[in-house]
Amino acid sequence: MSNSLSSAKCEEFIANDVTSNRSNNTRRMLVKEYKKIGHGAFGTVVQAYITPDKQKWYGPFAIKKVPAQTEYKSRELQILRITDHPNVVRLEYFFTHVSPVDNKVYQHLAMECLPETLQLEISRYSSNKLELPLKHVKLYSYQITRGMLYLHAFGICHRDIKPSNILVDPTTGVLKICDFGSAKKLEQNQPSISYICSRFYRAPELIVGCTQYTTQIDIWGLGCVIGEMLIGKAVFQGQEPLLQLREIAKLLGPPDKKFIFFSNPAYDGPLFSKPLFSGSPQSRFEKHFGHAGSDGIDLLMKVLVYEPQLRLSPRRILAHAFFGDLKKEEYFFPRGQTQPVQLPNLFQFSQFELQVIGEYLDKIAPPKNKLRNDEETATVD
Numbered sequence: 001m002s003n004s005l006s007s008a009k010c011e012e013f014i015a016n017d018v019t020s021n022r023s024n025n026t027r028r029m030l031v032k033e034y035k036k037i038g039h040g041a042f043g044t045v046v047q048a049y050i051t052p053d054k055q056k057w058y059g060p061f062a063i064k065k066v067p068a069q070t071e072y073k074s075r076e077l078q079i080l081r082i083t084d085h086p087n088v089v090r091l092e093y094f095f096t097h098v099s100p101v102d103n104k105v106y107q108h109l110a111m112e113c114l115p116e117t118l119q120l121e122i123s124r125y126s127s128n129k130l131e132l133p134l135k136h137v138k139l140y141s142y143q144i145t146r147g148m149l150y151l152h153a154f155g156i157c158h159r160d161i162k163p164s165n166i167l168v169d170p171t172t173g174v175l176k177i178c179d180f181g182s183a184k185k186l187e188q189n190q191p192s193i194s195y196i197c198s199r200f201y202r203a204p205e206l207i208v209g210c211t212q213y214t215t216q217i218d219i220w221g222l223g224c225v226i227g228e229m230l231i232g233k234a235v236f237q238g239q240e241p242l243l244q245l246r247e248i249a250k251l252l253g254p255p256d257k258k259f260i261f262f263s264n265p266a267y268d269g270p271l272f273s274k275p276l277f278s279g280s281p282q283s284r285f286e287k288h289f290g291h292a293g294s295d296g297i298d299l300l301m302k303v304l305v306y307e308p309q310l311r312l313s314p315r316r317i318l319a320h321a322f323f324g325d326l327k328k329e330e331y332f333f334p335r336g337q338t339q340p341v342q343l344p345n346l347f348q349f350s351q352f353e354l355q356v357i358g359e360y361l362d363k364i365a366p367p368k369n370k371l372r373n374d375e376e377t378a379t380v381d
């Protein structure tokens with residue numbers, strides 16, 4: 001988070017109706033902004049503390065401010081109010097407040113604050129010409145998938161999966177998905193706009209204009225993020241929206257005509273139907289992602305797939321051999337540290353998750369005698 005952001009002007013103000021997402025109680029609070037930590041297409045994110053009485057301070061929170069009353073952004077509040085998962089950023093308070101700068105009403109979402117984004121973590125390594133350790137890639141990929149398993153089970157599609165929308169704490173290895181500004185609960189047979197998701201991470205069906213897509217568009221984004229962690233830069237960097245498909249075809253080979261037709265029968269853009277490179281997709285995946293080992297390559301080849309219905313589901317991804325190490329080991333070495341740190345709780349599943357995971361539990365979780373004590377109770381019954 002850059003200096004230009006942190007040096008931007010910050011405020012202190014009274015918010016009259018601050019609602020706690022945990023208790024639903026609403027009260028007056030003093031909000032003290034500390035520094036700007038992010039900004040996006042719709043608003044800004046500031047680090048802030050709040051207090052009801054100037055004695056007890058709560059925080060730090062990341063408060064996201066977006067113009068109130070736009071239908072598009074109000075979904076973010078609705079979704080964050082119902083989600084409760086270790087890999088989804090937690091909403092603590094919310095309120096509206098009139099900005100003294102432009103006199104407009106802004107929705108304020110006060111969320112738990114994490115120190116970094118995955119984008120920053122990836123660029124720290126790549127700018128030093130280093131690879132993100134494979135253990136970290138596994139740890140982060142597993143947690144994104146676990147967050148997706150939970151969201152997708154509700155029908156919630158994030159629709160903007162990318163490294164800057166993934167928060168991490170590199171000292172503990174904890175990861176949380178954030179920015180639900182584009183998220184939507186998808187309903188069967190109801191169209192949704194296809195011009196969604198940041199270009200480099202757009203699933204091929206979105207590129208060709210599909211409007212009946214599924215939560216599998218997030219799985220494509222996940223594949224792009226895993227690939228980016230491995231090679232230190234975005235895997236598919238199309239210079240224009242339609243050229244994005246060309247970048248994908250370079251690695252996967254040409255898209256099948258049936259895939260394009262079933263995605264959008266009216267598509268009349270370029271098809272990139274001629275092979276752009278010789279050799280098999282397998283050899284290209286090996287060349288690109290060799291450092292992931294055979295399990296990593298196998299996983300990526302099953303996730304970066306044109307046909308959404310053939311892409312692995314979240315529970316099948318969690319059950320993949322690529323994550324085998326996480327089950328066997330209890331520690332990891334955070335960046336720059338020589339002392340090992342205990343891995344976050346990866347297998348303490350809620351009853352809801354256990355239902356979604358179903359018969360895959362044996363493949364996902366370590367054998368019971370390997371679970372840490374505090375995890376045992378949650379997974380036994």
Ligand SMILES: Nc1ncnc2c1ncn2[C@@H]1O[C@H](COP(=O)(O)OP(=O)(O)OP(=O)(O)O)[C@@H](O)[C@H]1O
Pocket residue numbers: 037038039040041042043044045062064089111112113114115116117160164165167178179180181
């Ligand atoms: N809970 C949080 N903890 C720490 N930083 C955060 C948090 N939420 C957001 N940020 C920071 O603010 C940035 C922008 O947040 P967010 O993506 O939610 O806003 P946005 O307006 O939707 O942005 P964009 O248009 O780029 O998607 C994030 O990339 C991150 O750097």
